[in-house]
Amino acid sequence: MKNQIEQLKRAKNAVILAHYYAPAEVQEIADYVGDSFYLAKIAKQSNADIILFCGVQFMGESAKILSPNKKVLMPDLTADCPMAHMVAYGVIEEMRAKYDDLAVVCYINSTAELKCKSDVCVTSSNAVKIVKALPNKNIFFIPDHNLGSFVAKQVTEKNIILNDGCCPIHAAITASQIKLEKDKHPKALVLSHPECEAEVLALSDYIGSTADIIAYANNSKATEFIVVTEDGVDYKLITDNPNKHFYYPNPHPCCADMKLNTPGAVLSVLEKEDKEVIVDEDVRKRALLPLERMLELAK
Numbered sequence: 001m002k003n004q005i006e007q008l009k010r011a012k013n014a015v016i017l018a019h020y021y022a023p024a025e026v027q028e029i030a031d032y033v034g035d036s037f038y039l040a041k042i043a044k045q046s047n048a049d050i051i052l053f054c055g056v057q058f059m060g061e062s063a064k065i066l067s068p069n070k071k072v073l074m075p076d077l078t079a080d081c082p083m084a085h086m087v088a089y090g091v092i093e094e095m096r097a098k099y100d101d102l103a104v105v106c107y108i109n110s111t112a113e114l115k116c117k118s119d120v121c122v123t124s125s126n127a128v129k130i131v132k133a134l135p136n137k138n139i140f141f142i143p144d145h146n147l148g149s150f151v152a153k154q155v156t157e158k159n160i161i162l163n164d165g166c167c168p169i170h171a172a173i174t175a176s177q178i179k180l181e182k183d184k185h186p187k188a189l190v191l192s193h194p195e196c197e198a199e200v201l202a203l204s205d206y207i208g209s210t211a212d213i214i215a216y217a218n219n220s221k222a223t224e225f226i227v228v229t230e231d232g233v234d235y236k237l238i239t240d241n242p243n244k245h246f247y248y249p250n251p252h253p254c255c256a257d258m259k260l261n262t263p264g265a266v267l268s269v270l271e272k273e274d275k276e277v278i279v280d281e282d283v284r285k286r287a288l289l290p291l292e293r294m295l296e297l298a299k
Helices: 002-012 024-029 036-045 057-066 089-098 112-116 127-133 145-154 175-184 210-219 231-240 263-272 281-297
Strands: 014-019 032-034 050-054 071-073 102-107 120-122 138-142 159-162 189-192 224-228 245-247
Touching: 002 014, 002 263, 014 024, 014 036, 024 231, 024 263, 032 036, 036 050, 036 057, 050 057, 050 263, 057 071, 057 112, 057 281, 089 102, 089 138, 102 127, 112 281, 120 127, 120 281, 127 145, 127 281, 138 145, 145 159, 175 189, 175 224, 189 210, 210 224, 210 231, 224 231, 231 245
Parallel strands: 014 032, 014 050, 050 071, 102 120, 102 138, 138 159, 189 224, 224 245
Antiparallel strands: none
């Protein structure tokens, strides 16, 4: 199957991008592995005619928004992110009516339509930096209340209004699960994603995006870590650090949508080119603006 995929990639000038949460066997065959924003930038910079994005819907959309002249495919178009939809358009309009000096800050983990209604996008890596850089006093942070709350603690000079959305996988992780792992592995450092609940973050030695967690583990002199994010990241952590040990909350945090990206699905979509990401051109142009503003503010 790997050989077939390689042959099709060369024949069709395709590139395979895989998110850290995709299954290990998909990360193994990918040309690039990373978080959603890194992969969208790679898609834009690539000379490939076909971008095969092994992730969830909003990631494929972001790649298409930034790379409109390339064919963007996904192994499974039903792979979705519940959090990407977790804010009503009416709530955004209510907030704009209520606050004169308001910026709607949209986590990149959101639909193209939500990006259209936002002033700027952010990632978990640059959210604090960008919110600080905005001239607005009032910030409506959508859709994730956990990342928004984390940002609010770092940017106390602003009035950050939170939305009632979350990543179901990260939000399901409890402080008691982390305490159990700490009891079993007392020397292990706790590395957590800011999409987790506040009581989990309070037990953490380091809080950062998936890419930041990997970098921290790679650079740390510690050899044991409790990793508080989706367990797909284990492939990269072990590949980079074969002599270190990584533990996860029990049960392991696992995104079923991400696991829809299988080698068989990759081969099928490369053969048929039948699962193309389509973004309405008007939506694409409007959603591009907050993404471009993010690029500018994150410099």
